[in-house]
Amino acid sequence: MTTSWLLISPVALPLIAAAVAFAFTGRRGVQRRVSTTASLILAALSVVLLVQVSREGILVMQAGGWAAPFGISLVADHLAAIMVVISGVMAAATAVYALADIDPAREAMGYHPLFLVLVAGINGAFLTGDLFNMYVWFEVLLISSFVLLTLGNRRAQLEGGLKYVAVNLVSSLFFLVSIGLIYGLTGTLNMADLAIALRDAPPGLVTVLGMLFLVAFGIKAAIFPLFFWLPASYHTPPVAISAIFAGMLTKVGVYALIRAFTLLFTQDVGWTHQVLLWLSGLTMLTGVLGAAAQNEIRKILSFHIISQIGYMIMGLALYTPLALAGAVFYLVHHIIVKANLFFVAGLVRRVGGSFELAEVGGLYRKRPFLGILFLIPAFSLAGFPPLSGFWAKLVVVLAAVEVRSWAIVAVALVVGLLTIYSMTKIWQAAFWTPAPEGREIGPLPSRLLWVPVAALAAITIVIGLWSGPFLALAEASARELLDPAGYVRAVLGPDAAAALAEVTR
Amino acid sequence: MEVPVAITVGIVFGSGLYLVMQRNLLRFVFGLVLMSGAVNVALFVAGRLTRGIAPLVPEGAKAPPPGSANALPQALILTAIVIGFGLIVFALVLLLRTYERLGTVKTDEMAAHLIDPRPIDPSADSVDVAPLSATDRRALESSAPPAPEDGGSA
Numbered sequence: 001m002t003t004s005w006l007l008i009s010p011v012a013l014p015l016i017a018a019a020v021a022f023a024f025t026g027r028r029g030v031q032r033r034v035s036t037t038a039s040l041i042l043a044a045l046s047v048v049l050l051v052q053v054s055r056e057g058i059l060v061m062q063a064g065g066w067a068a069p070f071g072i073s074l075v076a077d078h079l080a081a082i083m084v085v086i087s088g089v090m091a092a093a094t095a096v097y098a099l100a101d102i103d104p105a106r107e108a109m110g111y112h113p114l115f116l117v118l119v120a121g122i123n124g125a126f127l128t129g130d131l132f133n134m135y136v137w138f139e140v141l142l143i144s145s146f147v148l149l150t151l152g153n154r155r156a157q158l159e160g161g162l163k164y165v166a167v168n169l170v171s172s173l174f175f176l177v178s179i180g181l182i183y184g185l186t187g188t189l190n191m192a193d194l195a196i197a198l199r200d201a202p203p204g205l206v207t208v209l210g211m212l213f214l215v216a217f218g219i220k221a222a223i224f225p226l227f228f229w230l231p232a233s234y235h236t237p238p239v240a241i242s243a244i245f246a247g248m249l250t251k252v253g254v255y256a257l258i259r260a261f262t263l264l265f266t267q268d269v270g271w272t273h274q275v276l277l278w279l280s281g282l283t284m285l286t287g288v289l290g291a292a293a294q295n296e297i298r299k300i301l302s303f304h305i306i307s308q309i310g311y312m313i314m315g316l317a318l319y320t321p322l323a324l325a326g327a328v329f330y331l332v333h334h335i336i337v338k339a340n341l342f343f344v345a346g347l348v349r350r351v352g353g354s355f356e357l358a359e360v361g362g363l364y365r366k367r368p369f370l371g372i373l374f375l376i377p378a379f380s381l382a383g384f385p386p387l388s389g390f391w392a393k394l395v396v397v398l399a400a401v402e403v404r405s406w407a408i409v410a411v412a413l414v415v416g417l418l419t420i421y422s423m424t425k426i427w428q429a430a431f432w433t434p435a436p437e438g439r440e441i442g443p444l445p446s447r448l449l450w451v452p453v454a455a456l457a458a459i460t461i462v463i464g465l466w467s468g469p470f471l472a473l474a475e476a477s478a479r480e481l482l483d484p485a486g487y488v489r490a491v492l493g494p495d496a497a498a499a500l501a502e503v504t505r
Numbered sequence: 506m507e508v509p510v511a512i513t514v515g516i517v518f519g520s521g522l523y524l525v526m527q528r529n530l531l532r533f534v535f536g537l538v539l540m541s542g543a544v545n546v547a548l549f550v551a552g553r554l555t556r557g558i559a560p561l562v563p564e565g566a567k568a569p570p571p572g573s574a575n576a577l578p579q580a581l582i583l584t585a586i587v588i589g590f591g592l593i594v595f596a597l598v599l600l601l602r603t604y605e606r607l608g609t610v611k612t613d614e615m616a617a618h619l620i621d622p623r624p625i626d627p628s629a630d631s632v633d634v635a636p637l638s639a640t641d642r643r644a645l646e647s648s649a650p651p652a653p654e655d656g657g658s659a
Contacts, residue, residue, distance in 0.1 A: 132581055139588045146595055150602075158603040159615050162530065165596055169537055170525065172592070176585055177544045183578065184551030 006052060007061040007074050009045050010084045010123040013038055014091070018116035031112040032099055038116060039088075039095035046081075046088035046123075053081040054476065058490035060129070068491050069190035073129035075491055078477035079328060083126040083255055086335050089459070090247045091119045093452040097343055098240035100448035106151050106238065114151070118144040118244070125252050129491055131179055131189045134256065138175065138220070142168055145249060148241050149233060160233035167229035171219035178212040185209065192491035195263050195484045199503040203267045210265035210272050217260060221253030223313055224282040227306045231290060234305070235298035235355075239346030242298060246305055247339030251331055254312050258327065261316055262481040269319055276317035281411045284310030288418040295357045297345040297430070300422055301338065304381065307415055308334050314408055315396045323399035324478035329471060330396060333380070333388040333463060340377040340456040347373070347453065348430055350445045357426065362435035367444055371431050376457040378423040380464070383416050388463035391471065506554045510546065518543035530603075530610045534596050541589040545582045552578030 017038030024030040053059055053076050061074040076084070095115070102111050121141025128134045146168075150161035183189055185205060186197035198206050215226070222230045230250070234242055257276075265272055287307025294300045312334070315327025345355060351367055352360035364371035380387035383394075393416060400409045435441060444450065463470050480486055489497035517539055524536025552575035560569045560576040604610050 132584075136584065136588070139592070143591060143595065146599070150599060153602060153606065155606050158599070158606055162599060162603055162612075162615075165599060166530075166533060166537075169592055169596065170540075173537075173540050173544050176541075177547055179581075180544065180548035180551040180578075183548070183581075184553075 003052070003059055004061040006045070006049050007059055007076055007127065010042060010049065010088065011074075011120050011127060013042050013045065014116040014120040014123070018113040018120065021116060022110070022113040025110065025113075026108070028104060028107050031107065035112040035116060036092075036095045036099065039091040039119070042119070043085075043088035043092040046084045049076060050081040050085045050473075053078060054473065058480070058487060060490050068129070069188050069193035072133050073190060073192070073491050074127045075129035075192075075487070076127055077480050077487060077490075078473060079255070079258065079481060080126045082328065082332060082473060082477060083251070084123055086332055087119065087122050087126065087248055089456075090244055090335060090339055091115075093339065093343075093456055094240050094244045096448055097243070097346075097452045100446040101238055101240040101346060103152075103238070109151055111148070111151060114144045114148050115244075117141075118148065122248050122252055126255060129191050131182065131191060131194065135172070135175055135179055138252070138256075139172060141249070141252065142172065145245065149237050149245070151237070151241075154236070157236040160236040163229050164233035167219060167226075171216050171226075174212060174219070175216035178209060178216055181212065182209050190491070191259070191263055192484075192488045192496070195488055196496060196500045196503060198264055199267060199500070206265060207268050207272060210260070210268075211275075213260050213265070214257070214272075214275070217253050217256040218279070219253070220250065221257055221309055221313070222250045222283075222306050223279050223309055224286050224306075227283070227287070227309075230306060231299060231302045234302040235296065239298075239342055239349070243339040243342035243346075246301065246342050247335040250305055250309060251335055254309060254331060257313065258316050258324075258481065262319075262324070263484050263487060266484075273317045273319050276313055277405070277408060280310045280313035280317050281408055282310075283307065283313060284411055284415040288415045288422070291422045292418060292425075297348060297355045297357065297426055298342065300426060301341050301345060304419065304422060305338055307419065308338065308381070310415070311393065311396050311412065314412065315399065318396075318399050318403055318405065318408075319482075320399055320403060321475065321478045321482055322395060322402060324481050325471065325474040326392065326395035326399050328477045329474040330392040332470070332474070333392040333460070336456050336459050336463075337377045337380045337389060340453055340460070341374075341381065343449075343453045343456070344370075344374045344377065347445065347449060350449070351442045352430060352435070353439055353442070357429035359436060359439065360430045361433045361439070362431075362441060364431035365434075366441045370444065370450075373450065373453050373457060374427070374431065376460060378427065380460045382420040382423045386464045388460045388467070388470075391464065391467045395471070395474075506556075507550055510550050510554065514543045514547045514550065517546070528612050530600055530612060534593065534600060537596065538593055541585075541593070545585055545589070548578050548582050548585065 017034055021031045021034045024034065059076040062068055063072040063074060098115065118141055121137050121144060124137030124140060125134055128137060146161065146165050149164055150157050179189065182194065185201055186194060188194055188197055219226045234245055261272060261276065284307045287303050287310060291300045291303035291307065294303060312327045312330045315323045315330060347370055348360060348363065349355050351370055352363050354360050376387065380389040383389045393412070397409055397412050400412065485497045485500055488500050521536045521539030521543060524532045524539065527533060555572055555574050558570055558573040560573040562569050600610060607615055609615060
């Protein structure tokens with residue numbers, strides 16, 4: 001019973017909080033308190049969930065007591081639990097940052113309830129064990145992200161928002177039609193049940209379905225060549241919204257890809273994962289080259305989201321225990337660091353007066369603390385030891401060396417170098433060179449803005465210095481991902497796991 | 506029966522795709538409507554088409570009669586229709602608001618209209634005041650509870 005509560009709470013808590021916040025529309029103070037309290041409790045609860053999962057193995061809840069595969073299952077394996085923890089941490093950091101970043105007008109227009117619904121949708125997508133239910137959670141997070149992105153109606157927001165909405169709606173349709181076809185082929189939508197049924201199905205059709213899902217999830221994850229909506233829209237909303245989008249939303253797509261290409265579509269790894277490997281290399285390269293051409297901090301960071309997604313897909317594509325562990329570790333590291341860099345960009349704007357590199361400068365001399373807050377996530381993103389990004393890159397690249405995929409090793413290393421170039425570009429223009437004529441440097445803004453940044457920077461350092469336990473968690477999830485029998489047994493019982501073993505043989 | 510329906514789905518989906526690739530965003534939204542309709546029918550066909558037997562469990566029996574309609578895809582479609590309706594309404598409202606602010610619904614003309622003629626307040630990402638409804642403004646000035654409508658979606 002307590003397990004069920006624990007498993008549903010990451011979804012239920014933000015939804016209830018959203019309803020409460022919505023009921024208090026117009027009472028700004030109450031809404032702010034509801035949103036921060038709920039996010040902080042959520043972070044704590046999700047850690048409890050992860051502890052429980054690592055102690056007891058995969059947790060399953062059958063919604064309404066309907067046995068799988070007939071009802072909807074909620075499943076928390078290591079990967080899902082880790083993602084829920086990160087989303088809890090991000091929600092907490094964003095909720096605090098937003099207190100000072102989101103203007104009262106946007107708050108009055110419903111920022112807080114929307115933010116909480118977004119978090120509920122993200123957690124729902126991580127925890128569900130049913131494909132159609134995942135579609136529903138995707139839509140929950142999409143519709144709230146649509147409104148959050150365009151909240152405020154600035155022209156740039158509307159223009160970027162249209163692209164974001166248009167491409168994501170097409171992606172949802174692809175997802176839905178793939179669900180229809182997979183149901184037509186197998187007669188089930190429970191992912192554990194699908195894992196068995198798809199191994200019995202004609203392999204050609206299964207691969208076609210896999211590619212359809214690759215397009216649907218690939219658009220969400222912003223992989224090559226489906227990423228154009230991202231740099232067009234992520235720099236337009238306020239920083240707090242950009243940060244949670246940059247941290248979490250594309251990663252929901254990556255999570256879905258990892259789930260699909262470890263649990264469902266593993267019949268023809270030689271083809272599907274080779275496609276993924278090519279895509280990962282191209283994603284890395286186009287992302288980092290796009291970033292090199294930009295001169296606005298948020299646009300540079302947006303393109304780097306794309307290049308970093310490439311590393312995660314690369315881990316998935318290599319499909320070895322080490323590579324998958326690397327992909328999971330990379331996910332965790334990237335979410336924290338990328339959101340943090342967006343937060344810092346917001347601080348740069350407040351202190352230096354602009355997001356344009358040409359218009360800011362001299363921040364390090366005047367505000368050395370801000371400089372340090374930028375350097376930690378920036379170095380981590382670029383992969384400097386001993387920060388988290390170093391270990392993430394190291395594990396993924398080692399995995400590629402292990403299977404002698406030299407081309408992807410070369411791409412990963414070159415992209416790493418170019419990432420350093422981008423980060424030094426921001427550092428040099430915003431912090432090192434003197435400020436342009438007539439540019440005042442403001443005081444360090446409210447504590448609400450820099451405390452989350454410092455906290456996330458501290459997490460990056462902790463992951464870097466004590467990487468052991470984090471790597472162990474990543475390896476545990478990789479083991480689970482490579483052995484779908486465990487997932488199937490947890491959801492459907494031992495008989496089904498035996499059936500899976502039979503069809504696999 | 507499945508084959509002609511499947512072909513129809515293909516034609517409608519293709520027409521939707523054609524419209525989605527237009528530069529006029531209103532056509533884009535119409536394309537989405539067509540595509541989402543086609544997808545819903547595809548979901549329906551995926552459950553196999555049967556004629557005339559409702560999936561009701563007769564008294565005393567434990568399962569619906571053989572050859573009865575598959576109820577699951579219908580439940581899925583119902584969900585998908587509701588979600589699709591919400592998304593398309595949002596897309597239309599967004600398009601309307603964009604037309605009001607940028608004066609065009611053509612994607613290639615938008616960039617030219619993008620630069621705000623008014624000076625941008627450097628202190629914060631200020632919000633345009635115009636779309637703020639009277640209710641919202643009142644909510645801002647005092648913390649009196651506002652009317653329930655017009656809550657989140659600006």
